[in-house]
Amino acid sequence: MTASVLLRPAPPATAFLRDELLADRTSTLTRLYQRTFPMVRRHVLERGGTTQDAKDVFQDALVVFYEKTVSGRLILTCSPGTYLVGVCRHLWQQELSRRNRLPLSELGEAEEQLPDFAEAPATESAPALAVLDYVAKLGEKCQHILLSFYYFQQPLEQIAAENNYGSVRSATVQKFKCLERLRKAVRQALALPSAR
């Protein structure tokens, strides 16, 4: 799990991209999508895939790209578009390999170039999936605050301003109240003991 408390200094280009993603996620992702997806689609279509395959691969790459960028774990040595196309080529080659039941060792060059991207997805354990259900049942406001902070990594200052809280402290208290509501619902569902 990542959160803003884990942030480390990122290189200037990546830090700028991170700021853009945090300030206006939709516009920034739309721009990246518009510039990059046609190249990914062309690549996938030329190698036996469909537009849906290209969309799946591209969105997988964008999700990890977002998480790595906002948590300061991405160091870009090229443009974001070039990086994303490289990652998508790698992911598509992996997918083709899986479909053709080839061993991953035959993936070749692409895999060697992008060793850090192949991250294991978050463990979809039964309790985590149960939490997922209860997040969906939270009110819209709590859902928004918790996801903004814990997943989208928006600073509390921004969350406070967007939700009309008078101060960062008020937003912090509200965040923990929402977390407490989620805890109570999940604890009851999983019948777990508690220290408090």
Place this chain on the structure above:
Amino acid sequence: MRPELEHLQQLEQHLLGHPTPTEKVLWQAQLQLDPALAADVTLQQHLYQGLLLAGRRQLRQELDDIHAQLYRPRRTWLRKAVARLHQALRPTRR
């Protein structure tokens, strides 16, 4: 902040913050001595994992919306109607 909320904040600092090596050792000792606290930590970790999954789901939905907005199917009915209109207005040869 209420003590219950401060307790959550404390758990969060240990789980998501940057505790020093000494703090880590003390925290581990505390967890071994207090099973209820350890259970609380486990629950908090499940919450963070669930929020990660929920966040990914939301981001994926946002990306689907962006895709739909950028590549929505063209209005073929409109194009066909315009083409028919052009054909109807085209002067016929005599």
